[in-house]
Amino acid sequence: MEILIRNKVIEAIKTLYGQDVDENQVQVQTTRKEFTGDKTVVVFPFLRFSKKSAEQTAEEIGNILVNTIEVLSEFNIVKGFLNLVIDKGYWINQFNTAAAEEKYGFKAPDEQSELVMIEYSSPNTNKPLHLGHIRNNLLGYSVSEIMKANGNKVVKTNIVNDRGIHICKSMLAWKRLGNGETPESSGKKGDHLVGEYYVKFDQLYKKEIADLIAGGLSEEAAKEQAPIINEAREMLRLWEANDAATRDLWQRMNRWVYTGFDETYKTLGVNFDKIYYESDTYTVGRDEVLRGVKEGIFEQMDDSSVWANLENDGLDRKILLRSDGTSVYMTQDIGTAKIRYSDFPIDHMIYVVGNEQIYHFQVLSLLLDKLGYKWGKDLYHFSYGMVELPQGRMKSREGTVVDADDLVAGMVDVARKVSEELGKLDNYTNEEKERIYRMVALGALKYFILKVDPKKTMLFNPEESIDFNGNTGPFIQYTYARIQSVLRKAADAGIEISTHTPEIELNDKESALIKILVTFPEVVKEAGQNHSPALVANFVYELVKEFNQFYHDFTIMNEPDVEIRKFRLLLAKTIGQTIKNGFLLLGIEVPERM
RNA sequence: GGCCCAAUAGCUCAAUUGGAUAGAGCAACAGCCUUCUAAGCUGUAGGUUUCUGGUUCGAUCCCAGAUUGGGUCACCA
Known part of the structure; x- marks a missing residue:
């Protein structure tokens, strides 16, 4: 139009x-x-x-x-x-189109569709997931769904950083202090258990540094010479040298972490089509780097460390292999990229990674380009803002990290409490109730995070629990449940819902609703172009807000005019469908009752 | 310090990408349940869009500078 x-x-x-x-x-x-x-x-x-x-x-x-x-x-x-x-007729027409399609606003992929690979989550296996990871996971999942709705073929991928100095730290601390503790023996979730030893390593390390400084060393030298850090480095070297004992322990502890992660992913409702492990890809990266050395793209120093000099491109020098031959993060990313492009005919590669890594991806893009991969320049870093606490950034060492599992569990408790007070689910079984509590809790959390512009830094205050009233996920879920309730009543009364609306007179609320409703396809498109779930969230909120006014001001079931009643039922049904579809793009479920 | 990013109501966020009188929610106050679910609806109050210039018919949006906050410049990831 x-x-x-x-x-x-x-x-x-x-x-x-x-x-x-x-x-x-x-x-x-x-x-x-x-x-x-x-x-x-x-x-x-x-x-x-x-x-x-x-x-x-x-x-x-x-x-x-x-x-x-x-x-x-x-x-x-x-x-x-x-x-x-x-003219009104135009809007009625538009509405009929919307009402007729169950997936109104979605474009189905076909043979010509482009393949978009989206990397998100990408955790380290030395500690459990926290609030920052939650934003990453929710954004990654939602953007994937939005890209699908825009007619793309999507491969969701996760690169698990299962190797490196950080894992060795947890392993080392466990070896020293663990006394064979396992998730089974302690009843702790595996990722949390491993995370505890990561913290313990840091405590030991700090103590050694303090002792060395007391002995007259500079802080810098102390950090460099502390025995425990050298032991960790040695462990990494042994790992890369395929030392059997080191590999065994590594495998054992990583398995604990994966079990824990799987649980968290399941509660968050996110998933992946293809998982890569750094331990598999880093060697490919290393070979690429060595090829680069041979071809004169990178330089190897006397201590045998390998560097990329990007000063001509306005960037810095970047290390690619340490002097002891072990790999760094960048090495792995090069290898992972190469493998992905040989595994899939990728048209667009999207990395969902925080904005603190903008520089990293500039470098990665350039390095891949220098290595001769034409897609190097094409990678897109979907860089989202950090989640801050009232005190500022989360710091694991200061214990200010908001743990993902704890957060969700806390939200479920709040949802349970609110729901029990309202008592609307009293004739439900306990399982059904719990299912809805979870749905509402996650709806609140996900909506809270996804409604803000991904690019922006956002604030989360753990002191105040996330609201269930106003511009929130539960408010929208509630509206959906209300609509379903009306539709059930209609079905019980044997009232059929028309599938097509003739040109009738519309009141202000009805036409306002239709006008918002029919912008959905455009919203889906824009959300795809801007990679922004927030646009979808804002749309659904606008729609729902308008619907609640309509619901308050007019009756649906008691409307005497049969034509109008049929229309309003269809309108409510279509809006319910659109709420559901919109929330599907955000990865949020909607309840039939709440 | 170099580079990058942000700043909108007391708080958390919007503002159709340069358009009309800057909008929501929370918090505060005042109302609405004999009626399809009150996790709802209505109203009141709350703003020099950090500041100073510039560009133009028009600037929260673009440009320059300043202030404040954050990020990043590792043989961490």
Whole structure:
């Protein structure tokens, strides 16, 4: 519709003033609520063609539009804004289209669809997931769903950083202090158990540093020479040298972590199509780096460490292999990228990784390019903002980290408490109740995180639990449940819901609802272009807010006019469907009752 | 210090990517359940969009500078 108007405006200006205007000079937007009309054309940019007043220009263009666009019957002018009124029939038509499709707004993939690979989550296996990972996982999953809804083929992938100095730290501490403790023996979740030893390592390390400083060493030297850190380094070297005992312990502890992660992923409702492990990919990366050395792309120093010099590209020097031959993060990422492109015909590669790694991905992109991979430059770093606490950034060493499992469990408790107070689920079984508590708790958490612009830093206050009223997930879930309740009542009463609405008179709320509803396909598209679940969240909220007003002001079941009642039922059903579909894109479930 | 990013109501976030009188929720206050689920609805109050300039018909949005906060510049990931 907007495109049609835009083209007609261009034609109008051509006939009126004999000038060609550029397409993006014509602004067509939805009319603001406080004015009458549906679409608004801003005429200010055309004044230099018309050489007339804004009102006159708008009048002239408006007359032509009304004559050339069938569904346009009237217009009004406020200053330089030409407000166009679109016929009711058009909206009813649009609504019927929306009502007829279960997946309204979604585009199904076909043979020509592009393949988008999305990497997200990508945890280290030395500690459990925290709030920062939650934002990553929710964004990654949601963006994947949004890309699918835009007709792409999507491969969700996870690169598990299961190797490196950080894992060795946990292993070392466990060896020293663990006394053979296992998840089974202690009843602790595996990832939490391993995480505890990571913290213990840090404590031992700090103590050694303090002792060395007391003995007269500088802080820098102390950090470098502490026996325990050297032992960890030696462990990493042994690991890369395939030392059997080291590998055994590593495998054992990683397995504990995976069991724990799987549980967390399951509660979060995220999943992956293809999982890569750094322990498999880093050697490919190392070979690539060594090839780079041979081809003169990278340089090897006397101590045999390997560097990339990116100073000509405006960046720094970057290490790719340590002097003891072990690999770093970047080495692995090179290998992983290569393997992925040979495994899949990737058209777009999206890395969901925090904005603290912007520099890392600039470098990675450049390195891949230098290694001769034409897709190196194409990788897209979906860089999202951090989650901050009122005190600032989360710091694992200071114990301010909000653990993912604890957070979810806490949310479920709150949901249970609220729900029990309201007592609406009293005739449900305990399993059904628990299922809904979880659904609501996760709805609150996910919506809270996904409704904010991914690029922005966001704040989470653990002191105040996430709200269930207002602009929240549960509010939207509640509206959905209400709609289902009405639909159940209709079904019980044997009232059939029409599948097609004739041209009836609409009240203000009804037409407002339809006008919001039919923007959904555009919202899905924009959310895909901008990689922004927040756009979907905002849309659903707007829709639901409007629906609740409608629900309050008008009755559905008690409407005496049969035609109108049938229409309202269909409207409610379609809105319910759209809420569900929108939330599907966010990875949030909706309950039939709550 | 170099580079990058942000700053909107007391708090958490929006603002159709340069358009009309900057909107929601929370918190505060005042109302609405004999009626399809009150996790709802209505109203009141709350703003020099950090500051100073510039660009233009028009700036929260673009440019320059300043202030504040954050990130990053590792043989960490």
